Structure formats: C-alpha cells, structure tokens
Amino acid sequence: MSDQTLPETEAPGIRQARPGRLTSLLHGSETLRGLSLLSPTLLFMSIMILLPFAILLVMSFWTPVGFEFDTTPTLNNYREAMERPIYGALLERSLRMSGIATVATVILCYPMAYYVAFHVHRNKMMWIVLMTLPFWTSYLLRVFAWKVVLGYEGVINSALISVGVIEKPLEFLLYSQSAVIITLAHAWAAFAILPLYVSLEKIDRSLLEAATDLGDGPVMRFLRVTLPLSLPGVISASLLIFIPTTGDYITPALLGGPDGAMIGNLIQKQFGPINDWPMGATLSIILMLAIAFICAVFILLTLFVRKRIS
Amino acid sequence: MDILDQLGSLKEGKMSRRAFTRSLLGAGVGVMSLPLTSRMAGAASEDHATYFTWGGYDIPELFVPYKEKHGDLPNFSVFGGSEEALTKMRGGFVVDVSHPCNQALPRWVKTGLFQPIDTSRLSNWADVMPDLVNMPGNDAEGGNVWLAPFDWGQTSITYRTDLYELEGEESWDMLWDERYKGRLGSLASGGDAWWVGAIKAGVDFENLDTPEAFDKIAAVMRKQRPLIRTYTDDTTTLEQALASGEMVAAMTWNSSATLLKAEDVPVKFASPKEGALTWVCGLMVHKDAPNLDRAYDVIDSLLSVESGKFMINDYGYGHSNARSFEQFDEETLVSLGLSSNPSDILNAGHFQIPQTQEWETKMNSTFEEIKAGF
Numbered sequence: 001m002s003d004q005t006l007p008e009t010e011a012p013g014i015r016q017a018r019p020g021r022l023t024s025l026l027h028g029s030e031t032l033r034g035l036s037l038l039s040p041t042l043l044f045m046s047i048m049i050l051l052p053f054a055i056l057l058v059m060s061f062w063t064p065v066g067f068e069f070d071t072t073p074t075l076n077n078y079r080e081a082m083e084r085p086i087y088g089a090l091l092e093r094s095l096r097m098s099g100i101a102t103v104a105t106v107i108l109c110y111p112m113a114y115y116v117a118f119h120v121h122r123n124k125m126m127w128i129v130l131m132t133l134p135f136w137t138s139y140l141l142r143v144f145a146w147k148v149v150l151g152y153e154g155v156i157n158s159a160l161i162s163v164g165v166i167e168k169p170l171e172f173l174l175y176s177q178s179a180v181i182i183t184l185a186h187a188w189a190a191f192a193i194l195p196l197y198v199s200l201e202k203i204d205r206s207l208l209e210a211a212t213d214l215g216d217g218p219v220m221r222f223l224r225v226t227l228p229l230s231l232p233g234v235i236s237a238s239l240l241i242f243i244p245t246t247g248d249y250i251t252p253a254l255l256g257g258p259d260g261a262m263i264g265n266l267i268q269k270q271f272g273p274i275n276d277w278p279m280g281a282t283l284s285i286i287l288m289l290a291i292a293f294i295c296a297v298f299i300l301l302t303l304f305v306r307k308r309i310s
Numbered sequence: 311m312d313i314l315d316q317l318g319s320l321k322e323g324k325m326s327r328r329a330f331t332r333s334l335l336g337a338g339v340g341v342m343s344l345p346l347t348s349r350m351a352g353a354a355s356e357d358h359a360t361y362f363t364w365g366g367y368d369i370p371e372l373f374v375p376y377k378e379k380h381g382d383l384p385n386f387s388v389f390g391g392s393e394e395a396l397t398k399m400r401g402g403f404v405v406d407v408s409h410p411c412n413q414a415l416p417r418w419v420k421t422g423l424f425q426p427i428d429t430s431r432l433s434n435w436a437d438v439m440p441d442l443v444n445m446p447g448n449d450a451e452g453g454n455v456w457l458a459p460f461d462w463g464q465t466s467i468t469y470r471t472d473l474y475e476l477e478g479e480e481s482w483d484m485l486w487d488e489r490y491k492g493r494l495g496s497l498a499s500g501g502d503a504w505w506v507g508a509i510k511a512g513v514d515f516e517n518l519d520t521p522e523a524f525d526k527i528a529a530v531m532r533k534q535r536p537l538i539r540t541y542t543d544d545t546t547t548l549e550q551a552l553a554s555g556e557m558v559a560a561m562t563w564n565s566s567a568t569l570l571k572a573e574d575v576p577v578k579f580a581s582p583k584e585g586a587l588t589w590v591c592g593l594m595v596h597k598d599a600p601n602l603d604r605a606y607d608v609i610d611s612l613l614s615v616e617s618g619k620f621m622i623n624d625y626g627y628g629h630s631n632a633r634s635f636e637q638f639d640e641e642t643l644v645s646l647g648l649s650s651n652p653s654d655i656l657n658a659g660h661f662q663i664p665q666t667q668e669w670e671t672k673m674n675s676t677f678e679e680i681k682a683g684f
Contacts, residue, residue, distance in 0.1 A: 066667040067400065067421055086684040152556035169556075171492060175540045257540045261682050273393035273500065274674040275667070 060281040069278065077282035087266070087283060091290060094262040097177055098245035101184035102238050105192045108185065109237070113196035114226075117203075128197065135190040143254050146183040150174045150255070175257025183255055184245045192237040199233025200226070224309065231306050235299060243291055263287055359406035359604035360385040362395060364591075366545065366565060367409065371620045376604075376611035384608050390543030391499035393670065399423055404598050406605035410457070411591040413501065413662035416447035417670065418594060419456050425597045426450030427458050431606045434613040437631045441653050442590050447664060457592040460612050461621055462628040462652055464659055465502045465587040467580040468552060468567040469559035480580040482510045484559050486530075491537045495548045495560030498541035500677040505587050506561060507531045509660050512584075519669045524676065531680045541681050552577060564647060568626030579626070579647055588659035590652075592630070628652055 025032065035042075061073040081087045116127045134142065149155045150173040157169040173179060203226060211221045249264030256262070263283065270280030361368070361384045368386035370377065377383060384406075389395040392410045396418060399405065410418050418424060427450070429435045435458075442459035450456045467484050469476075474490065485494055485506075497503055507527040508518060517523050539557055542548060549566050551557040553575045560566075567579035580586075593612060599605045611617060618634025621627045626646045629635070635643070635650035649655050665673075 064671065084679075086679045086682055089684070090682060152551070153554045171539075171556075258535060258538055258681055258683065266678065266682065269674070269678050272397050273391055274678060275393065275397055275671050276675065279675075 056281040056284055059278050060285050062278040064276050064278055077279050078286075080279070081282055081286055087263075087286070090261065090263045090266055091287065093177075094246050094264065094287075095290065095294065097181055097260075097262060098184065098242055098248070101181045101188070101245055102242040104181070104185040105189055105241050106196070106234060106237050109189055109192035110196055110234075113193050113200055113233075117197055117200035128194070131193055132190045134186075139187060140250065142187050143183055143251050146179070146186070147174065147255060150179050150182070174255060175260065177256065177260045179255040179257075180252050180260045180262070183251050184241075184248065187251070188241045188245060191240040195236040195240065196230065196233040199230045199236075203229045228306050228309050231302055235302050238298065239295055243295070246291055247287060357601065357604075358382060358384045359599070359601045359608045360387060361407045361409075361608050362387045362389065362399070362403075362405040363407075363409040364389065365543075366625070371624070372617045373608070373611050374616045375614050376607050379607060380604065384604065391501055393499075393501065393674065396421065399596070404600065405596050406599040406601050407593050407595055407608045409460070409591060409593060411501070411589045411662065412445050412457075413589065413664055415445065415457055416664045417667055419447060420667075423597055424456060424594045425599070426452075426454035426456055427593075427595055427609070428454055428606075429458075432458065432610050432613065434610055434615075434631060437615075437633050438613060439630055439632050439652060441651075442592075442630050445590065457594050458609050458613065459590050459592040459630040460609075461592075461630070462588070462590040462656065463564040463626070464579075464647060464655065465497070465506060465561060465563055465589070466582060466647075467559050468548075468562040468570065468577050469580060470552060470555065471576045471578050473555055473558040479583045482506065482582045482584050484580065484582075485561060486510065486534050486537065487559070488537065490558050492539050493556070493558045494534075494537050494539060495551055495557040496534070496538050496541050497545075497548075497561050498543045498681070500674045502587065503541070503561065504531070504673050504677050505660070505662060507534075509582075509584050509587060515660060515663050518663075519665060524672070528676055528680060531677065535680055535683065564626035568624065568646065572624070581647065586647075586659040588656045588661045590630075590656070622646065622648065628655065 027033070059069070060077055061075070063070040063072070063074060063076065112131060116124060116131070120127050147154075151157070152169050152171065152174065154173070156173060157166075160166045161169065207225050207229070208221060211225050216224060246262075247264045247267075249262065249268050252260050252262040252265055253268075256265075267280050267283050267287070270276050270283065274280075358380065363386065365388045368388055370383055373383050387403075387405060389398070392414050395408060395410070396414070399408065400421060400423065408424075430453075438459060442462065443455060445457070445459075448455050448457055467480070467482070469484060474484070476484075485496065487494070504527060505515075507530045508515065508523065511523075511526040511530040513523045513526055539551065540547070545562060545566050548557065548560045548562055549570055552560055552566070552570060553573065562579075564579060567577055570577045593609045595602070595605050595609075613631055615631055615633050615637075618629035618631045619637055621629045622634060622638060622643075626648070628648050632650070640650075643649055647655070
C-alpha cells in the first residue's frame with residue numbers, strides 16, 4: 001500500500017512548496033502525517049496509561065509505615081511476592097481460571113460467528129445486534145443473574161429437584177471456581193463473537209471454492225483454509241478476554257467463595273483493608289508482566305502454528 | 311418540525327443537504343445539553359450532606375427529622391468495612407459524616423482527616439448516654455468529642471433453631487462445628503472475624519498485639535476456613551443463606567437475627583458462653599465537610615428518639631439515646647440481647663479495644679491469606 005502512495009504524495013509536496021513550511025512538511029512526510037493524526041490519541045494514552053503505570057512502578061519500591069510511605073527504594077516487596085506462597089498460588093490460579101474461561105468462550109463463540117458469517121445472508125446486522133443483546137445490561141447485573149441461576153435455591157437446583165434428579169441442592173454450583181469460570185465465559189462472550197465474526201467475514205469465498213475444486217472435503221477445507229485465515233480473529237478474541245479476566249475481581253468476589261478468590265481480589269484488598277499500597281502496586285506489576293509474557297508466548301505460538309498448517 | 315416527517319423525506323431523497331445538516335446540529339445540541347438539564351434538576355442533592363456508612367444505614371427511617379427539616383434525605387455512600395472506608399477517605403474522598411467504631415477511633419483521629427464535634431450544636435446531646443461517650447481517645451478538649459456515639463451491639467452467631475442441633479450451651483464452637491461443614495458463614499472483615507477468633511482461641515484482648523496471639527488466632531481461623539461456605543461483608547447474603555437453609559449458622563450482628571425473626575425464619579441470636587464481641591459505633595465529621603450545618607443535622611437525626619426506636623425495634627441494635635429505651639419493656643430488650651444500661655451488655659461480652667495501624671495491617675494481611683487458603 002505505502003509503496004504506491006508514497007511517490008504520489010511526495011511529488012506535489014516538493015513542487016508546491018508555497019503554502020507555508022509546516023503544511024508542506026506535513027504533506028511531505030507520510031510518517032509525520034500519521035503521527036500528527038495519532039497525536040491526540042497518543043497524548044491521551046500516555047497520560048492515562050503511562051502516568052498511572054509510572055506511579056505504580058515507583059510505588060512498588062516503597063514500604064508502608066502506618067499511614068505514610070517510606071520512599072527509600074527497596075526490592076523487598078518483590079522478594080516477598082516471590083517468597084510467600086499465597087501470591088504465586090493466587091496468580092497461578094487466576095491465570096488458569098481465566099485461561100479456561102478464554103478457551104471455553106472462544107470455542108463456544110466460534111460456531112456462532114461462523115454461522116453468521118457464512119450462512120446468514122440477510123439482516124446480518126440484526127443477528128450481530130441480537131447476539132450482543134445480553135451485553136446491553138450492566139456487568140454486575142449479569143454476575144448477579146448467574147448467582148440466581150447457580151444459587152442454592154437457584155434455577156438449576158430447583159429444576160433438578162422438581163424433576164427428581166437430586167434431593168438436596170447441589171452446593172458446588174455456587175461459591176466455587178467453576179461458578180467464576182462459567183460466569184466469565186458468558187459475561188465476555190461479546191468480546192469473542194465480534195472479532196471472530198470480522199475475521200471470518202473477511203475470508204475470500206473463492207478460496208473455499210478452490211479448495212473444494214482441488215479435492216478437499218469440508219473438514220480439510222475448514223482446517224486448511226478457514227481456520228488459518230480466521231486465526232487473527234481467534235488471537236484477538238483470546239487476548240481481549242484473557243487480559244481483563246485475569247485481573248477481574250468482582251466476579252470472584254461475588255461468586256467465588258473462599259476457594260474461588262483470584263489475584264484481583266488480593267490486589268483490591270491491598271489497597272483497601274490491608275492498607276499496603278506498595279504491595280498492591282507490586283502485585284499489579286507482576287500480574288501485568290505475567291500477562292504480557294503469556295500473551296507473547298501465545299502470539300508466537302499461533303504464528304508458528306499458522307505457518308505450519310497453511 | 312416533525313421527526314417522522316424528516317425521516318420520511320430522507321427516505322424519499324427529498325431532504326436537502328442543508329436541512330439534513332441542520333437537523334443533525336439540532337440533535338447534537340440536544341444530546342450535549344441533556345446532561346446539563348439533569349444536572350440542574352439534581353442540583354438540590356449536592357446541597358445535602360453526604361453520609362458515608364455501613365450498608366443498611368442508608369434508609370429513610372433513620373432520617374425522619376432531617377427530612378422534615380430539609381425536605382429530602384442526605385446523600386449516601388456505603389462501605390463494607392471501616393478500614394476500607396478510611397483508605398477511601400485517605401485517598402481523597404470527601405464526605406460530611408462517617409461511621410467508624412470505637413476500635414478504630416484513635417487511628418481515625420490520628421489521620422487528621424476529622425474535626426471535633428461541637429456538642430452544643432446537637433439538640434439530642436443531653437440524652438446521649440455518658441458511658442458511651444467516655445471512650446478512650448474520644449476527648450477533643452473543651453467539651454467537644456471526636457465521635458458522637460450512635461449505635462452499639464454485639465457480633466455473635468445467628469443460627470437456625472430447626473436446622474442446627476445444639477449440643478449443650480451456645481458457644482463460639484458452633485462456628486467451628488465439623489458436622490455442618492460448608493453450611494457455616496462468616497463476616498469477611500477482620501474487624502469482626504479476627505476478634506471472634508481471639509475469643510475462640512482464649513486470647514485476652516489486652517494481649518492481642520503479640521506474636522503468640524497472632525499464631526494462636528491464625529491457627530483457629532485456619533481450622534475454621536474449610537468449614538465456611540463463604541466470607542462476605544454483605545449481611546444480606548448471610549441473611550438470605552440462613553433463610554434458605556444454605557447456611558445453618560453464621561457470624562452476624564444483631565440486625566440479621568432481628569430481621570430474619572421478623573420474616574418468621576426460626577433463628578436465634580446466640581449468647582455464646584465465652585461471651586460475644588461487643589462494640590460501639592458512632593459518627594465523625596470530616597475536616598473538610600462541605601455541608602457542615604447539615605452534617606450536624608445528620609448526626610442529630612441519627613441520635614433522635616425516632617431513629618433510636620427504629621434501631622432497637624427493627625434492627626435489634628442498642629442506641630445511644632437513653633430516651634429511646636423508655637419505649638420498650640425489659641422483656642423485649644432482653645429478647646433482643648439489649649439493656650437500657652449499655653455497660654451491662656458491653657462488659658458482659660468482649661469489648662473491642664483500639665489497636666495500632668501496624669497491627670491492623672498485619673492482621674488484615676494474615677486474615678486475607680487464611681481466607682484464600684494459606
């Protein structure tokens with residue numbers, strides 16, 4: 001793309017040097033023009049993301065003294081985070097739970113997105129809107145709805161009792177890790193459907209015809225053409241769900257019970273009742289690094305897989 | 311201009327570009343100014359005092375005099391534990407009145423976030439029981455106080471008389487009862503649960519801040535953890551679980567038992583043989599309170615006899631106004647676990663005593679680890 005447009009834009013820039021230096025400079029360089037278009041967003045991002053991040057980073061080297069902070073930089077928080085088993089275990093549990101939730105969401109949403117992309121020909125927009133309809137309510141409301149569904153006297157338990165399958169309500173449904181995973185998988189589904197749909201929709205249908213002509217059955221055609229071409233959607237859906245759910249704290253707080261607590265709950269407690277903000281900052285940084293690491297590995301892995309199968 | 315007409319002309323392609331842009335402009339101005347109008351309409355609520363309190367105190371019944379005087383309720387903000395509330399205010403959240411308990415009082419005063427209460431501005435002050443006012447750290451010189459006592463009560467066990475089979479006397483052992491594994495509940499805040507652990511472990515509150523006490527209490531709490539269905543700061547969750555039979559016994563305050571009894575759920579608020587945990591909570595005024603006059607009206611309203619009657623009758627809490635108790639006979643008070651002489655109850659149980667900030671931090675982080683399973 002850029003190879004084609006570059007000569008075109010450069011040429012008039014050189015010839016018509018009259019309309020002031022700044023304008024010509026802007027028109028002359030593609031990079032500069034791009035940057036100036038980006039700059040409001042860039043400025044906003046750097047203020048709203050980098051600044052809090054810098055504060056967190058600096059604070060993670062402090063120590064709390066009563067209500068104040070001792071600002072001599074120290075690595076004690078990080079050492080403690082490595083040594084005390086609770087932090088590592090909660091981090092591992094959070095990554096595992098949101099990993100399962102992510103896989104479940106993507107697997108459940110893929111067929112839906114596939115159906116709309118390939119088999120719905122009229123009113124596609126309406127289908128998309130209908131699929132995102134549950135997400136028009138508040139997140140908290142959805143979590144509470146699951147509490148009602150999974151609860152002791154909830155929908156599932158009363159249904160099973162009235163049918164006569166069980167005599168006493170199933171207690172493992174609520175206040176457990178599975179309750180949190182189920183809720184996360186449902187609550188974030190919209191974030192999987194949309195990127196999956198977009199990437200499936202973009203696939204050139206003639207490629208599928210070509211695959212059929214060349215002798216691939218439906219399964220091989222899916223594995224060799226559709227799946228590799230929709231991988232960008234799968235990657236972005238996975239990341240969109242995995243990153244925020246790992247740090248989620250409201251779902252485990254309401255549905256997790258003692259065994260379903262995640263690292264987000266602990267971070268919130270550090271800034272709340274425990275009153276150890278530096279430790280909270282340290283845990284946030286560690287969580288961020290862990291997520292970044294896993295995402296990097298995941299992206300590299302999918303790129304590798306894509307190369308192998310296509 | 312009719313909006314349907316516009317849409318129609320747009321469909322038929324009759325609308326000129328100018329007319330279209332004009333209607334877009336109109337819509338834009340409308341959308342932009344919408345928040346302004348709602349703000350103007352809601353401006354009245356900004357004149358009201360903000361009361362930062364525990365869940366359950368944000369109800370009209372406690373603000374009858376305030377509403378009579380100002381026509382509306384104060385603004386509410388709710389917290390689940392007083393440590394959480396303090397952290398939020400230290401982070402810059404400015405309120406008019408907040409609601410800590412005696413155990414937190416010296417630490418709250420030390421933050422410098424609060425101003426002394428001028429008791430001469432409170433019409434109900436003469437009826438406030440002196441026993442409750444004279445708490446350690448409450449004297450702000452010149453007859454002023456830091457905290458105006460409002461409610462007092464107990465942390466104990468609410469249990470289902472039909473589902474929980476009592477063996478012998480009522481005791482804190484009920485919340486450590488292996489027979490009811492997974493059917494017991496607890497408050498999540500260390501401000502209650504840890505102190506109960508101290509009573510269960512037999513640690514005297516005077517020696518709470520020692521390594522041995524920490525070890526002993528932590529051991530007791532670890533033993534309890536697998537038996538607990540959930541820890542929560544939300545008393546409604548515990549009440550619903552007790553009502554449905556999901557839990558048979560839970561650590562609660564007076565109000566849960568009283569509310570459940572009113573719903574005809576067969577429950578009892580236990581008086582454990584080791585003694586219940588007792589506390590006094592009250593009202594403090596923020597140093598930068600934006601509506602100071604109304605802050606005093608909030609306090610006065612809470613200290614009034616009307617509020618007191620509601621607190622005793624509907625919530626089962628003690629009130630600080632001596633005249634509130636005149637409405638009830640001795641029998642009713644005993645059945646609620648109350649007395650017109652608060653020290654009868656407070657000293658019969660284990661009365662919380664203030665601790666240092668370091669203790670508070672250490673206790674909370676230990677308790678959080680235990681709750682998470684470590």
